[in-house]
Amino acid sequence: KRKEIQRLGVENGLDARLFHQAFISFRKYIMESSSVSADLHIILNDICCGAGHVDDLFPFFLRHAKQIFPMLDCMDDLRKISDLRLPPNWYPDARAIQRKIIFHAGPTNSGKTYHAIQRFLSAKSGIYCGPLKLLAHEIFQKSNDANVPCDLVTGEERVFANEDARQAPHVACTIEMCSTNTPYEVAVIDEIQMIRDPARGWAWTRALLGLCAEEIHVCGEPAAIDLVTELMYTTGEEVEVRNYKRLTPLTVLDYPLESLDNLRPGDCIVCFSKNDIYSVSRQIEARGLECAVIYGSLPPGTKLEQAKKFNDPDDPCKILVATDAIGMGLNLCIRRIIFNSIVKPTVNEKGEKEIDSITTSQALQIAGRAGRFGSSFKQGEVTAMHRDDLVRLREILGEAVPPVRAAGLHPTPEQIEMFAYHLPDATLSNLIDIFVSLSQVDGMYFVCNIDDFKFIADMIQHIPLNLRSRYVFCTAPLNRKEPFVCTTLLKFARQFSRNEPLTFDWLCRHTKWPLAAPKNIKELIHLEAVHDVFDLYLWLSYRFLDMFPDAVLVRDIQKKLDDIIQIGVCNITKLIRASQSAAAPGTDLKSYGRGSLANRLLREGLLTQEMLRQLESEWQDQHRNGNEEKEKIEPCPNSVEFLFIK
Numbered sequence: 001k002r003k004e005i006q007r008l009g010v011e012n013g014l015d016a017r018l019f020h021q022a023f024i025s026f027r028k029y030i031m032e033s034s035s036v037s038a039d040l041h042i043i044l045n046d047i048c049c050g051a052g053h054v055d056d057l058f059p060f061f062l063r064h065a066k067q068i069f070p071m072l073d074c075m076d077d078l079r080k081i082s083d084l085r086l087p088p089n090w091y092p093d094a095r096a097i098q099r100k101i102i103f104h105a106g107p108t109n110s111g112k113t114y115h116a117i118q119r120f121l122s123a124k125s126g127i128y129c130g131p132l133k134l135l136a137h138e139i140f141q142k143s144n145d146a147n148v149p150c151d152l153v154t155g156e157e158r159v160f161a162n163e164d165a166r167q168a169p170h171v172a173c174t175i176e177m178c179s180t181n182t183p184y185e186v187a188v189i190d191e192i193q194m195i196r197d198p199a200r201g202w203a204w205t206r207a208l209l210g211l212c213a214e215e216i217h218v219c220g221e222p223a224a225i226d227l228v229t230e231l232m233y234t235t236g237e238e239v240e241v242r243n244y245k246r247l248t249p250l251t252v253l254d255y256p257l258e259s260l261d262n263l264r265p266g267d268c269i270v271c272f273s274k275n276d277i278y279s280v281s282r283q284i285e286a287r288g289l290e291c292a293v294i295y296g297s298l299p300p301g302t303k304l305e306q307a308k309k310f311n312d313p314d315d316p317c318k319i320l321v322a323t324d325a326i327g328m329g330l331n332l333c334i335r336r337i338i339f340n341s342i343v344k345p346t347v348n349e350k351g352e353k354e355i356d357s358i359t360t361s362q363a364l365q366i367a368g369r370a371g372r373f374g375s376s377f378k379q380g381e382v383t384a385m386h387r388d389d390l391v392r393l394r395e396i397l398g399e400a401v402p403p404v405r406a407a408g409l410h411p412t413p414e415q416i417e418m419f420a421y422h423l424p425d426a427t428l429s430n431l432i433d434i435f436v437s438l439s440q441v442d443g444m445y446f447v448c449n450i451d452d453f454k455f456i457a458d459m460i461q462h463i464p465l466n467l468r469s470r471y472v473f474c475t476a477p478l479n480r481k482e483p484f485v486c487t488t489l490l491k492f493a494r495q496f497s498r499n500e501p502l503t504f505d506w507l508c509r510h511t512k513w514p515l516a517a518p519k520n521i522k523e524l525i526h527l528e529a530v531h532d533v534f535d536l537y538l539w540l541s542y543r544f545l546d547m548f549p550d551a552v553l554v555r556d557i558q559k560k561l562d563d564i565i566q567i568g569v570c571n572i573t574k575l576i577r578a579s580q581s582a583a584a585p586g587t588d589l590k591s592y593g594r595g596s597l598a599n600r601l602l603r604e605g606l607l608t609q610e611m612l613r614q615l616e617s618e619w620q621d622q623h624r625n626g627n628e629e630k631e632k633i634e635p636c637p638n639s640v641e642f643l644f645i646k
Contacts, residue, residue, distance in 0.1 A: 005055075005058065006019065008058060009022075012062055012065075012072060013069075013071075013072040013075035014065060014069075014072070017437070018065070018069060021068075021069075022061070022064065022065035022068060022069065023061070025064065025065075025068050026060075026061050026064045026065070029064060030044070039060075040060050043056050043057060043060065044057075070423055070425065070426070071422065071423055071426075071434055071438075074422040074423075075438075077422055078419065078422060078423075078434070078438055079438055079440070081415055081418045081419060081422075081435075082411075082415065082419075082435050082438040082439040082440065083439075083440050084409050084439050084440060084441045084445065084447070085440055085441060085442050087205065087209055087409060087445065088209050088231075088234055088235045090209070090210070090412075091180055091209055091210035091212075093180065093181060093183075093210075093212045094180065094209065094210050094211060094212050094235075095235065097212065097214070098236075098237070099211075099213060099214065099215070099216055099235075099237050100214065100215045100216070100237075100240070101216045101218065101228070101232050101237050101238065101239045101240065102116075102215065102216070102217050102218065102239075102240045102242060103192075103218045103220075103224075103225055103228055103229075103239050103240065103241045103242065104116050104217060104218065104219045104220075104242050104244065105220065105221070105222040105224075105225055105241055105242065105243050105244065106222070106243060106244030106245065106246070107221075107244075107245075107246050107364060107368055108246075108364065108365055108367075108368025108369065109246055109247055109248060109250075109368050109369075109371070109372055109373055109380075110244035110245055110246050110247060111244055111247055111373070112219050112220075112242075112244045113188075113190055113219045115242070115244075116188045116190075116217035116219050117139065117142070117188060119186055119188075119215070119217060120139075120143075120170070120186050120188050120217070121142075121143060121146055121148050121170075123170075123184075123185040123186035123215075124169060124185050125169035125170060125183075125184045125185045125186070126169070126170045126171075126184055126185060126186040126187065126188070126213075127170070127171050127172075127173065127178060127179075127182075127184050127186075127187045127188070127211065127213065128170075128171070128172040128173065128187075128188045128190070129173060129174075129175040129178045129187065129188065129189050129190065129207050129211075130172070130173075130174060130175060130190040130191070131174070131175060131190065131191045131194055131200075131328065131329075132174070132328060132329040133154045133156075133157075133174055133300055134300050134303065134304070134329035134330065135190060135328065135329050136152060136153075136154055136172045136173055136174050137152060137154075137172070137300070138329075138331075139172040140152040140159065140172040143170055143172065144161055148170055149161035149162060149168040149169065149170060150168055150170035150171060150172055151167060151168045151170070151171045151172070152171070152172055152173070153171055153172070153173040153174075153177045154173065154174045154177060155174060155176065155177060155477060155539045155542075156535050156538035156539045156542070157538065157555075158542065175189070175190075175200075175203045175204060175207055176200075176203045178206075178207050178211065180206065180207075180210035180211060180212060181212065182212065183212045183213070184211070184212065184213040184214075185213065185214050185215065186213060186214070186215045186217065187207075187211045187213035187215070187216050187217065188217045188219065189204065189207050189208060189211070189216065189217070189218045189219065190219050190220070191204075191219065191220050191328060192204060192208070192218045192219060192220035192221075192224050192228065193220045193221040193223060193224045193361065193404055194220075195208065195224065195227070195228075195404060195407045195408060196224075196404045196405070196406060196407070196408070197408060197448075198408070198448060198449045199448055199449050199452070200408070200448070201407060201408020201409075201446075201448055202408040202409050202410035202448045203408075204407070204408070205231075205407040205408055205409060205445070208228065208231060208407075209231065209235065221361060221401055221404075222243070222401070223361070223401040223402065223403050223404050224403075224404040225239075225241055226403055226404075227403070227404045227405065227406070227407065227444065230444055231407060231444060234444075246368070247373035248371040248372070248373050248377075248378060248379050248380060249371070249379040249380070250367065250368065250370060250371060250379070250380040250381075250382065251379065251380070251381050251382070252367075252381075252382050252383070252393070252394055252397055253336075253381055253382065253383040253390075255383065255390075256383055256384050256385060256386055256387045256389065256390045257338050257383060257384070257385050258385070258386070258387070260280070260283050260284055260287060261287065263284070263287075263289065263319055264318075264335070264336070265318035265319070265335070266318065266333065266334060266335030266336060266376075266377055267318075267319050267320070267334075267335065267336045267338060268319075268320040268321075268322060268326065268332070268334045268336070268337050268338065268369070268370070269319070269320070269321050269322070269338045269340050269385070270322060270323065270324065270326070270337060270338065270339050270340060270366055271321065271322070271323055271340045271341065272323060272324065272340075272341055272343070272344040272345070272358075273323075273345075274295060274297075274323075276340055276341070277293060277295055277321055277322075277323065278521065278572070278576050280321050280340060281293055281321045281572055281573055281576070282573050282576045282577075284319055284321065285573040289318070289319055290316050290317040290318070290319070291317060291319040291320065291321050292306040292307070292309050292310040292317050292319070292320045292321070293306060293320075293321050293322070293569055293572050294306050294307065294320065294321075294322040294323070294325055294326055294330070295322065295323040295325055296323055296325040297479070297528050297532075298325075298528065298565065298569065299528070299531050299558075299561075299562045299565055301559070301562040301563075301566070302562055302565050302566045302569055303325070303329075303330060304330070305566050306320075306566075306569060307330045307331070307332055309570075310332065310333070311331075311332060311333045313376070320332065320334065324344070324362065324365075324366055326366065326369055327362070327365040327366050327369070328365065331372065332369055332372065332375075333372065333375040333376055333377060334369050334370045334371070334372065334375075334377070334380070335370060335371065335377040335380070335381060336370055336380070336381040336382065336383065337366060337367050337369060337370045337380070337381070337382045337383075338382075338383055338384065338385060339363075339366075339382075339383075339384045339385065339389060339393055340384075340385045341385070341389065341616075342357050342358055342363075342384065342389050342392055342393055342396065343355055343356065343357055343358070343616075344356070344357075344358050344362070357392065357396065358396065359396075359401075360396050360397065360399045360400070360401050360402075361401050361402075363393065363396045363397050364397065364401065367380070367382040367397065368380070370382055382397070386616075388616065388617040389616075406443070406444055406445055406446045407444060407445050407446075408445070408446060408447075408448040409441060409445050409446065409447055409448065410447070410448050410450070411432065411435050411436075411439075411447075411450075413468060413471050415435065416428070416431055416432070416435065416467070416471060417467060417468070419431045419434065419435055420467050427457065427458075427461050428457040428461070428467070428470050428471065428474065429454045429457040429458050429461065432450055432453060432454055432457065433454075436450065452478065452480060453474045453475065454474075455478075455480050456473060456474040456476065456478060456480075456489065457470070457474045459486065459489070459490060460473055460474075460489075460490060460493045463490075463493045463494055463497045464497050465493065465496070465497050469496070469544075472540075472543050472544075473489070473492075473493050473496075473540075476489065476536060476539055476540065477535065477536065477539055478536070479529075479532055482529045482532060484526065484529045484530070484533070485529050485532045485533055485536065488510065488533045488536065489536060491510065492536070492537075492540065496544065496547050499547075501546065501547050501548070501549055502537065502540075502547060502548050502549075502550075503549065503550055504550035504553040504554060507533075507534075507537060507550070507554060508557075510533075511530050511533060511534075513530075513557055514557075514560075515527060515530065515561065515564060516564075517564050517567045517568060518564075518565075518567075518568040518575060519575070519578055520575050520578040520579040521572075521575050521576060521578075521579040522579065523568075523575075524565070524568040524569070524572075524575055527561065527564060527565050527568065528565065530561060531558065531561050531562070531565065534554055534555075534557070534558040534561065535558075537551070537554050538551055538554060538555060538558070541554070
């Protein structure tokens with residue numbers, strides 16, 4: 001506890017956290033070991049006999065600390081490698097030219113991206129960087145329809161505009177896939193406010209600082225203007241801001257929906273869990289109405305088909321039930337957005353799961369989908385299912401969007417390789433932990449949450465892979481909530497390590513392809529997981545072509561699987577009924593995924609809908625008054641279950 005010893009620790013690379021961990025380990029080693037080294041035994045004996053001083057233990061403590069923290073011997077080098085204070089310097093090609101930065105700022109449905117894309121289409125060469133495959137695909141289609149040859153590049157797919165596979169001067173890509181080495185006349189970075197995203201923000205930072213283009217057109221919320229301007233100040237580049245207003249009016253209604261009996265054509269009910277999606281769609285069908293369903297884990301093709309079904313004026317389907325997946329990437333003809341709830345499970349910057357009211361930014365993004373310019377509805381409306389929610393929703397929509405304060409960063413493969421050179425015995429997960437603990441960033445940046453990376457690193461640690469291959473596997477897109485997908489990645493890595501190609505036949509055997517249309521919700525969820533497995537194969541095939549050689553065949557069966565999933569989603573209420581009839585009376589509905597406590601309590605008559613609404617109202621009142629800390633829990637199937645637990 002003495003300051004002198006702590007200072008000695010700092011001089012030897014032990015900050016307060018490492019010092020404490022080393023102390024605990026050293027004490028445990030001395031107290032619990034059956035024997036200690038002779039020199040340490042003598043020192044301890046001298047201290048006990050009054051012939052030595054406790055400070056004589058420090059060299060042995062330091063020796064022990066270096067055994068459990070091998071980086072202490074090369075701390076200066078590691079600190080230099082993990083110094084993230086000057087990200088602009090990582091992109092010399094971009095720094096070698098004077099770029100023009102144009103920020104198109106405005107709300108949803110203001111035409112900001114449209115104007116940026118017009119400049120993209122008129123340029124001799126260009127790159128579009130978007131957050132979703134759907135958005136990249138939309139720009140790819142628009143460009144080629146406008147006779148501007150444009151390639152498509154996503155993590156899982158490469159499509160060339162030219163038949164001879166020659167690279168076109170324009171490319172539409174997901175933002176993680178953008179090249180910082182290829183020169184372009186114009187670059188478009190869409191949804192720039194996602195630079196603050198705890199998991200993916202690094203990709204926007206990399207694109208903004210690193211794209212080698214004469215003009216960079218940035219599109220997004222006005223809340224990101226100040227940060228982008230500050231970041232560009234460090235590169236010596238000025239930002240021109242063009243502000244846009246919403247093209248159609250958006251009205252927050254004075255009354256809630258209250259009952260699904262009050263639904264009208266063009267309505268979209270927004271839920272924040274699959275269970276709520278299932279429940280609401282079933283209740284709508286019970287009223288003799290047909291609804292389309294869109295949620296995040298559906299394949300892109302199914303989402304587009306459901307959107308097309310809802311938008312078609314000749315289709316009897318006039319109601320949409322969706323998650324916040326509709327917030328971007330889909331063109332929808334919605335007259336009224338109805339929030340089924342305003343609380344949502346989220347993951348904070350530390351990777352912790354918590355449930356809270358949706359943010360102003362999220363609410364505006366979703367509400368703004370109503371009354372899209374050019375659709376059959378000339379103005380949009382927004383409301384909530386319940387009166388208490390509507391009061392809070394109005395407050396949320398009326399608040400200013402907090403400014404984006406920091407941009408995400410992520411360690412590069414080269415930085416991790418240099419760490420591994422200094423720490424050859426450390427696992428990849430430990431290397432990442434040490435990197436993050438030593439990294440230095442200034443106030444405009446933060447290190448992104450790397451929980452998914454570490455999850456895969458720990459999962460495949462026992463498999464013998466070289467560091468570069470291990471790093472690639474750890475950056476693969478993985479839904480770690482799906483055991484089947486996780487198991488498949490493990491099998492991919494194991495067979496890869498044995499230098500055995502992952503063939504089409506092997507994949508068919510593993511996934512039991514061909515697959516039939518789902519008979520219940522559980523089977524539909526499994527089909528979605530198989531679709532994710534095919535995505536995973538395609539993603540790895542572009543990084544290890546010789547080991548994942550059958551991308552063309554896999555893409556063909558993935559399209560067939562997409563059609564099968566579409567059949568299931570079109571019959572989703574039948575699947576729900578089949579799941580409910582298969583469940584034992586009085587038990588939770590495992591077919592729904594994790595099941596819902598609230599649904600069970602309602603079925604057993606222990607709670608009423610009114611009681612649940614009252615619980616939600618009480619929690620929101622306490623939250624607004626600041627009388628209660630945020631609860632950090634695993635995400636529940638719906639907000640009501642969370643409130644009952646509280």
